[in-house]
Amino acid sequence: MSNPDFLEFGSKLTNLEKTRNFNVFGDYSLDPFRNLVDSHGWRNRKKERLRISVVGTNGKGSVSHFLAGSFSNLGYKTGLYTSPHLFDPKERIRLSPNFDPITEEDLKEISNILFTDGNSEELSFLSWFEWFTLGSFVLFEKKDIAVQVYEAGLGGRLDATKLADSDVLVVCAIGEDHKAVLGNTKDAILKEKLGIVSERTKIVFALEPEPSLLKILKEFCSEKKLELYLYPSLPEGRSYLDHNQEYVKFIVHRLEEIISKNKIGIERTEKAITKPLPRPPGRLEIISNSPFVVFDPAHNPDAIRVTLASLQSAFPGKRFSILAGFLPDKEGESMAEKLLDYTKTQNSNLYFLDSKEFKLPEGYGPFSILPEKLSEILKPSDKEEGILVLGSFRLYSYIKISY
Incomplete structure (x- = not known):
């Protein structure tokens, strides 16, 4: 058996x-x-x-x-x-x-x-x-x-x-x-x-x-x-x-x-190589080039702040709209405020995924988008601006399936 x-x-x-x-x-x-x-x-x-x-x-x-x-x-x-x-x-x-x-x-x-x-x-x-x-x-x-x-x-x-x-x-x-x-x-x-x-x-x-x-x-x-x-x-x-x-x-x-110094006696069994370390999957990962979609799992206020601050260094000159989704146990309102401030500065768009799985931050109804409408903002585009997707690891499958 x-x-x-x-x-x-x-x-x-x-x-x-x-x-x-x-x-x-x-x-x-x-x-x-x-x-x-x-x-x-x-x-x-x-x-x-x-x-x-x-x-x-x-x-x-x-x-x-x-x-x-x-x-x-x-x-x-x-x-x-x-x-x-x-x-x-x-x-x-x-x-x-x-x-x-x-x-x-x-x-x-x-x-x-x-x-x-x-x-x-x-x-x-x-x-x-x-x-x-x-x-x-x-x-x-x-x-x-x-x-x-x-x-x-x-x-x-x-x-x-x-x-x-x-x-x-x-x-x-x-x-x-x-x-x-x-x-x-x-x-x-x-x-x-x-x-x-x-x-x-x-x-x-x-x-x-x-x-x-x-x-x-x-x-x-x-x-x-x-x-x-x-x-x-x-x-x-x-x-x-x-x-x-x-x-x-x-x-x-x-x-x-x-x-x-033999303080840790582990064995080196393979030949050492020199190659660049691959970027960890799902961290500032480029999902699509048309439109230019970047995913990051930032899902708390500090991570949101750090990810937004990293964009200019990681993608110089690129302007980003934001698509976010927050699980019910997260501090959605405080994170939403940071994202709104960012998109106002960028003169870009802000969307919050609204579904049974993701909770819409209170007071952000005008920015909500249903899962079935994602294709409208993720359609191919040759515009210079990008879309940053963040708020939960679970969003990755939503976006990945679209491509």
């Missing part, structure tokens, strides 16, 4: 990304997931690894992709686990050297490991995110992946990727998002994210935050006896992707020094 299909089994599990019912975190504990994983040895390291956890409110996806690509270029077998996906759940787990989404064969390998003992019932209490996180643990070990990069999903202290027991923590920009779960202040949010640290963690890299957060960060690292390396925060007028790539160069250079 064949093992259950990985994706089909996962589809029956509770998926908080779909339900948006984050109230469950009030009583949530990682212990059941930890006990299950440890009872089977599913997160055990077969040999020495470099496991990296990436946390933050904004930028952790691009930093994770750049980290994985950099270590792959250096000749290390590298695995990347990120969330959410843009189009296909298989995008969440990627392997060097090309970092394409894992294949159906990879999923079968995962299923063969997880269902060896016919333990479907034992696995059925997991959430969808825990299920995919577990899949990355077992596949990376099965494939003998030396460098494993795990992007946290939500927070850190209660995030399933905490069970990776990372050796290194990378902290990206901290902003206010998911406040009902993580706290109402940036101080509280940072503390939740730092909670991903385990006893194995020895090094922390961070974009230098504002003074109150920097104090928390330094005190935390001092208390836990962690080495802290700081990198300057994003300067005005620079593309966040360019800045995050430089941040990753800084991180990789320091880690290479540590590896060379």
